[in-house]
Amino acid sequence: MKPLLGLISTLLLLNSASVLASDAALGQRLFSQSRCLECHGAEVFTSPIRKVQNLQQLEQKVRQCDASLSTNWFDDEILAVVQYLNQTYYKFPTPAAAASPTHTPQVTTTLTSNPPHSLNSFFAR
Template sequence: MRPLTTLIGTICLTGLTLGQANALDLAAGKAQVEENCTACHGSEVYTRKERRVTGRQELSSQVQRCQLSLNLNWFEDEVENSAEHLNQTYYHFSE
């Protein structure tokens, strides 16, 4: 029975570690958006009635396109941090 308990404990701890590694850093996302996005075009892009972005995945894709066009060289987690900050602040997509 002890090997099974050890296995279950290891799986639980691994899941916790992976979950922590995948956690989004909203403060970093906010800083990135303020420095690289709203510094140029303000927040009106996110609050207009005719938004181009209609879902959470589209929001990540749009952030990715923007950072590529600006040659920011963000990592995937930086894109996701920024997208989630925008989602929680302006878009409120549930998906």
């Protein structure tokens, strides 16, 4: 059972890595086609005193720019642009990066014939 869980975890991590890469590529294309750099240059991404300090703020800022420029991006497109900007400029930790591929959580379950709050004890009242 444990080898199967390890295999499934590895496959999920590999799949999420490829999805993130394709999202970043889509984000780069959308960013290039947009008018983002008409309002500001790339220096806002690299400035040591930048306003965006975490991934959540980056997403909020991309959503604000989407509304201001009327690009009408869908949520997945906004997240793709966030992924591209983060990989290219910001380098904030991402939820996928927090999952360590070297550590596979162990799932254990214990089945008992008489759980402490079984339905039998509930209906016996």
